[in-house]
Amino acid sequence: MKVNLIFLLLIVNLYSCSTGKKNNLQFVSEFVLKDSVSLKGTIIGGLSGVDYSNGFYYFVIDDANNPRFVKAIINIDKRKITSINFKDVIFLNDSITNFYKENSLDLESIFVDEEKKQINFSTEGSIRRGSKPSIFTTDFSGNFITEYELPESLQNLKNIKHNGVLEGSSKSIDKKGFWSIMEAPLKNDGVEPTFTKTQSPVRITYYNTETKRATKQFAYQLEQITKPSKGTVNLNGVTAILEYDKNKFFIIERTYQSGYGAYGNIVRVFDAEVTQETSNILNVKSLKETSYLPLKKRLLINFEDLKDKLTEGIIDNIEGVTFGPVLENGNQSLLLVSDDNFQVYGKQLNQFILLEIVRE
Template identity: 40%
Template sequence: MNKVFKTLLVITVVLSVFSCANNNLKTTESTTKLRFIDEYVIPDDLIFEETRVGGLSGIDYANGNWYVISDDSDSPRFYNASISYDLDGFKSVEINSVVKFEDVDGKLFTNGIVDPESIRYDNETIIWTSEGNINNGLKPFIRIADTNGRFLKEMILANRYLPNTNSNSGPRNNGVFESLTLSQDEKGYWVAMELPLIEDGVEPTLAETNSPVRIAFVNKKTGRFEKEIVYELNKVERPAINGATFEVNGIVGLIEYDINRFFVLERSYSMGYEDGGNTVKIYDVDASKATDVSSLKSLLDANYTKVTKKLLFNFETIRKDLTNAIVDNIEGLTFGPDFNNGNRSLIVIADNNFSLYGPQLNQIILFELEK
């Protein structure tokens, strides 16, 4: 999302507060540690093969190659890149090629049909998500393409994730499949909603609310949704200021690093701030005891056990070390190659919205996952 700006025209939302068993939000400190190393900013005006490099919503690394998806709905695409770094910081970031996605008919997408968000590489294929446009009846999807962008397969969505005319159920606009990860058992993919389904709970507010989002497992062989678990969102961190009213908080990044263990990017955004208005945190999530809620039509008043979350990293702690003290619209994360000391590297990336609403950054941030 921050695509949040797209929702400004439809922001009359009536919020009510619900209670649900086993859903009291408790966050503790993770014993795992992330160490900030460096930041790299891709120039906002960089043009590569007649495309502007921006809207970088997701990133993945595999076999020495980097894959970065652009959420340009007029020309859905991903970039192949080379990113070099060590424990001292970035050495270089280079764009090597661009691949435009094709629709099921083998043609490039018509403008405005998709809203690309997340990308993963899996055995010579590219898995990617689109949030669609719920307000306009355009469904979200999870698709598989070859490395040349050609359509191979589409996952079968549960009905609850499809647009509908019922105002009491279904996904919220710009609140659908923002993040995706390969499962550690290699049997499928986990995909997370950014915001709660309407029937499950309300959008986060400045007050404590019941805002549960579903994280669903998709079987790669059958293409069907199977197990679903629940992650409880935090409240919005800051009030909108300077005459603005828009505030939101949601899941924007997801990676499974062990069976039933995830790192989750949660981003709160509020309009009106010169520092970007983003409060971004990474949580260490344990889903080993989480209830499978796939049979529940609604989470309201239901009995279930959600995942547990521990704060791994708060980007406020490095704000002063970043360009113009801006924590930008961070949306993607991936592990990169291990460092020479054996520790894992972690990369996050920000979607600059092509600076349509004011200057933003194509921001890449490097961390060391300390043992």
């Protein structure tokens, strides 16, 4: 009954989001998980995507050597996360197929299909090794079921940046499909963001769950990098997406710059929308050679403005977003999670952030 009540409140809140009021986001609280937590002999880290379903939070772990996902219960009291209890870790192991062995599983997103009782993942593959990106489905035990057919624009590996392809995904509000978004532009669509405004669109694609194919695709324009360069790496791309109303999304852009140590990330959350004027680019081979209109977007929150509320002033590598609980004041919350890369690049945090959706 408790889960059903939460679901009902979520639907009510989402319905009110579609009444013409604008969404704004406010910081609620932060929780940092110890970096030594383990389960079934594996470390809890590399949390690259999250989804909420039937009382559990599902996190995908970005570990190409041992691909897996975990189930957890998050306890929240008086607008603060009090504990995160990891209940199970499920490994992706081939049984009657060789899909996992034949593909590089650089897992970046996860979402649960409650009706079909399946779990969906996206993997960036390994472009340098000639391993294609993929969106695929498993059962709750991690057994492979099926793979989706990617649109033509995502099948030419020579046109895709390594580690810059299928990064975020979201269940669709219509329950007939889902959305997937790229991290970086295709080579023939534009250039990577830099310190001035550039044509840097990434493709967001809608897939039908019955046909297993893409039916529409749009362009989302990335922001320029705003902090001065200190090192050799200066990147900005999309890391997560969540559809909150029909054709309306929360989209997370993360800038990473070397030379700043643990303070190298800039994380911004945008409200983006597909309108009647937005161009369907599903059959467009090159955006450099085509006129098009991208999604409308509006900045909601920049964590550069919230450093005093974060552990040691650090906003880490945020790569996942899902709906959190309905707060005591009746407002819907969002849960953001960071990928700490298992600390291989230096100090990073398993960071969980609660935001509140405020409609004005």
